[in-house]
Amino acid sequence: MTDRLHQGAALIHVSIRAVPLGRNRSIKSARVPGGNPAPPGTSHGNPAVRTLHGMTASQACIRKDRLLALIERERSAYQASFPGSRDAFAAGDHLLGGVPMTWMRMWSGGFPLYQAAASGARLTDIDGHEFIDFCLGDTGAMAGHSPAAVQAAVARRYAELGGATTMLPTQDAAQVAAELTRRFGAAYWSFTLTATDANRWAIRLARQVTRRPKIAVFSYCYHGSVDESFIVATPAGPRPRPGNVGAPVDPRETTRVAEFNDPAALEAELAHGDIAAVLMEPALTNIGIVLPQPGYLDAVRELTRQHGTLLINDETHTFSAGPGGCTAAWALEPDLVTIGKSIGGGIPCGAYGLTAELAERVLADPSADIEDTGGVGGTLAGNALSAAAMRATLGEVLTDQAFDHMIAVATRFTAGVQSVLDSRRLPWNIVQLGARAEYRFCPEPPRSGGESAAAADTELDEYLHLYMINRGVLMTPFHNMALMCPATAEADADAHTALFASAADELLS
Numbered sequence: 220m221t222d223r224l225h226q227g228a229a230l231i232h233v234s235i236r237a238v239p240l241g242r243n244r245s246i247k248s249a250r251v252p253g254g255n256p257a258p259p260g261t262s263h264g265n266p267a268v269r270t271l272h273g274m275t276a277s278q279a280c281i282r283k284d285r286l287l288a289l290i291e292r293e294r295s296a297y298q299a300s301f302p303g304s305r306d307a308f309a310a311g312d313h314l315l316g317g318v319p320m321t322w323m324r325m326w327s328g329g330f331p332l333y334q335a336a337a338s339g340a341r342l343t344d345i346d347g348h349e350f351i352d353f354c355l356g357d358t359g360a361m362a363g364h365s366p367a368a369v370q371a372a373v374a375r376r377y378a379e380l381g382g383a384t385t386m387l388p389t390q391d392a393a394q395v396a397a398e399l400t401r402r403f404g405a406a407y408w409s410f411t412l413t414a415t416d417a418n419r420w421a422i423r424l425a426r427q428v429t430r431r432p433k434i435a436v437f438s439y440c441y442h443g444s445v446d447e448s449f450i451v452a453t454p455a456g457p458r459p460r461p462g463n464v465g466a467p468v469d470p471r472e473t474t475r476v477a478e479f480n481d482p483a484a485l486e487a488e489l490a491h492g493d494i495a496a497v498l499m500e501p502a503l504t505n506i507g508i509v510l511p512q513p514g515y516l517d518a519v520r521e522l523t524r525q526h527g528t529l530l531i532n533d534e535t536h537t538f539s540a541g542p543g544g545c546t547a548a549w550a551l552e553p554d555l556v557t558i559g560k561s562i563g564g565g566i567p568c569g570a571y572g573l574t575a576e577l578a579e580r581v582l583a584d585p586s587a588d589i590e591d592t593g594g595v596g597g598t599l600a601g602n603a604l605s606a607a608a609m610r611a612t613l614g615e616v617l618t619d620q621a622f623d624h625m626i627a628v629a630t631r632f633t634a635g636v637q638s639v640l641d642s643r644r645l646p647w648n649i650v651q652l653g654a655r656a657e658y659r660f661c662p663e664p665p666r667s668g669g670e671s672a673a674a675a676d677t678e679l680d681e682y683l684h685l686y687m688i689n690r691g692v693l694m695t696p697f698h699n700m701a702l703m704c705p706a707t708a709e710a711d712a713d714a715h716t717a718l719f720a721s722a723a724d725e726l727l728s
């Protein structure tokens with residue numbers, strides 16, 4: 220059998236044959252109450268369709284046997300279409316889990332696609348298929364793949380001038396810091412190689428200056444592999460997040476947790492007086508997109524100030540909201556900003572910024588060894604290659620104008636999906652945060668990590684991911700997130716809408 224993408228740039232043919240079923244987790248889904256007016260620069264779409272009679276979103280109109288049959292068909296198509304990737308995966312004998320990084324196993328289909336090349340918003344696999352890439356390296360390639368300005372800067376630094384890592388500064392870093400200050404407001408910046416490290420070091424500095432032992436996070440947050448962050452709020456109290464590998468201590472010893480959009484819950488945690496910093500994304504982006512309700516972020520800021528707790532905005536994903544992330548778009552006033560992934564155009568980098576007042580406190584603290592073995596270092600952090608890449612990315616690629624385009628395309632993407640949800644009366648929702656959008660399987664946008672987690676549906680995820688991949692569109696694995704880069708075209712968004720419509724129609728038929 221042959222299946223074909225009818226609309227959009229990529230045309231691929233997939234032949235279908237049977238393969239064994241892989242993961243088959245049960246559907247977990249929940250009704251989500253209430254509305255949630257969007258802050259500026261964001262959109263919830265129009266949750267016009269509601270589930271009826273308390274039925275969960277994914278059960279309301281979809282026959283389970285139909286869904287499972289479609290997943291089976293799409294798995295077979297995937298296996299048949301990407302033999303090169305399947306063989307490459309099988310050849311990874313000496314890789315832990317068969318892949319360079321174990322989370323690569325989470326791509327749907329039983330094995331990941333193996334990349335041959337990528338440029339702008341396009342990616343080609345080793346079997347020669349071209350994809351519209353809405354995953355964009357889960358934000359690492361938000362500037363698009365290998366944009367020309369970054370290519371030139373990296374080639375110049377590495378090949379012409381030489382010296383990717385020397386323990387000496389180059390002049391690029393100061394330019395990058397100044398640009399980050401223009402965008403995010405924080406007065407002083409330091410560099411890391413990952414967003415995880417930016418968060419780790421921000422937490423350490425916060426503990427140091429406040430002399431407090433704990434941090435606070437929001438339930439179902441993700442801030443990288445930061446030990447303190449793997450904790451969730453449950454009706455029975457805080458619990459380590461299931462699956463936390465080799466935790467050094469129970470995260471309840473280091474961390475307090477509250478649900479997002481619940482100021483009273485945060486206040487109750489802050490009242491203990493032992494929280495150095497609240498580490499937050501201004502909108503959650505790793506459990507669907509959960510936008511702050513009007514006034515919520517003001518309340519967080521007010522409460523943290525009242526309780527002598529610092530506020531860290533992790534803008535690694537929320538950078539999609541605009542050139543200065545949510546911090547600038549919503550006029551937020553964090554004490555620290557952390558960011559990583561995207562700002563080096565794909566070259567590893569990260570950064571954290573401090574207000575002038577906080578920087579003074581850190582520098583004036585004689586017991587803080589921020590220069591040697593104090594736990595805030597990294598031999599290759601701030602290296603010349605990363606600095607050159609960040610300067611080119613921020614200066615020439617992820618510019619203010621580029622964001623206008625990316626956000627316009629994301630708005631078109633969101634409207635396209637919403638029109639499909641409305642016309643098919645599908646009780647799902649889509650939420651946009653600037654240049655990124657994500658659909659979730661509940662009638663209205665979740666207001667907290669807990670609500671959003673309850674709307675997860677691994678079977679629908681798998682079906683939609685495979686449906687898209689088999690027809691030339693890559694979505695972010697682990698969730699249904701789409702990100703626009705400067706090279707993403709309106710036609711790419713429309714191609715996704717057409718596929719989303721046909722995927723929905725097949726489900727509902």
Ligand SMILES: Cc1ncc(COP(=O)(O)O)c(C=O)c1O
Pocket residue numbers: 357413414415416418441442443444500505533534535536559560
């Ligand atoms: C909000 C946020 N912060 C930090 C990180 C960690 O990034 P990295 O894995 O590149 O260190 C992530 C990763 O997805 C993230 O989503």
